Amino acid sequence: MPRVKNTSHVAHIDCPGGGQVWVDGDTLFVGHMHEPAGTSLFDISDPAHPREVARIGMPKGWHSHKVRVFNDIMLVNHERLGTEGSQEFGGGIAIYDVSKPADPSLITKWTTGGRGVHRYSFDGRYAYISPTVEGYIGNIVMILDLIDPSSPQEVGRWWIPGQWEAGGEPYPWDSWVPPRCHHPLRRGDRLYVSYWHHGFFILDISDMSRPTLVSAVNTSSVFPHPTHTCLAMPERLKGRDVMIVADEDVAKLWDAAPAFTWIFDITNESNPVPISTFQVPDLDIDGEPQPPMMGCHQPSEKITGTVIPFAWFAKGLRLVDVSDPFLPREIGFFEPDAPSGHGLASTNDVTIDERGLIYIIDRQRGVDIIETSVW
Helix, strand or coil, X not given: CCEEECEEEEEEEEEECEEEEEEECCEEEEEECCCCEEEEEEECCCCCCCEEEEEEECCCCEECCCEEEECCEEEEEEEECCCCCCCCCCEEEEEEECCCCCCCEEEEEEEECCCEEEEEEECCCEEEEEEECCCECCECEEEEECCCCCCCEEEEEECCCCCEHHHCCCCCCCCCCXXXXXXXXXXXXXXXXXXXXXXXXXXXXXXXXXCEXXXXXXXXXXXXXXXXXXXXXXXXXXXECEEEEEECCCCCCCCCCCCCEEEXXXXXXXXXXXXXXXCCCCCCCCCCCCCCCCCCCEECCCCECCEEEEECECCCEEEEECCCCCCCEEEEEEECCCCCCCCCCCEXXXXXXXXXXXXXXXXXXXXXXXXXXCC
């Protein structure tokens, strides 16, 4: 039986595991982790009885585990897995018209070199993406203009000095993990960019064609987990400008206790300062190493107020109140049972809808719909 606090179960969807869930109107969009499942669409007008209305497949060796939707335009990533799969399929972003959710219609595909696109955000016009690009080492930051969804146009790009191999830049990372943009999130004229084991970067995009660096912080030299998500809060908390920085409990540089989330004060954005952290109570008792995927993965990129839903891998959904950013506290949780055939749950993503319902996906199998009393 699931362990719960201030949450209750609404429905379970038995479907292939995935990397992302997103809700737009009465439709739940699910990006799956492994082919042949690519993206599934569910009618959730009655959330107690979700109903699959469409599924888009993927060829062998590729996946589209991320999905974002705005104004009936759906973006899914195409990313190569390992060395299998036809390179002719190509990595990038597929753009669909989902005005009729039961009949998603491909508008076009934007392609890029290398493995493709890992993760991104989308505001209805601009997509802020993390593609591999010919001539560069690892994923970089790129902004696409989708004012005409049939003809995406690159607006600007940014990378860590040393990534542009074709440009002859000296490469300073031989003794460190190669650079890799994970994904950018926009607030106003700033991009908050997670860069895996290179920490995070705040970029000024007041001129989108020329993103410029404001500041950077990397905690990976001391805490061995990669930086996954940089979520700047929409409103000030206790008079401070605050950013949630989630480390992911994978790809550890050395054996370590589970990953946690940081809270940074970015009031002086040229000098971000960590002011607190949050770890699920009792998960890390003594600092001893634990297996991967026990700790933090990511917060919901949709938030309401100061309670942030987190996907916490083996510990499921956590609801964290950051109204006092110096003292974040857990006020609810939903720890699902492990999917059949698996030893632990692996909650990979979380989002919310306009009704306040919460959606979590297990990377192994299944989606759960949760309601809470904490809003």
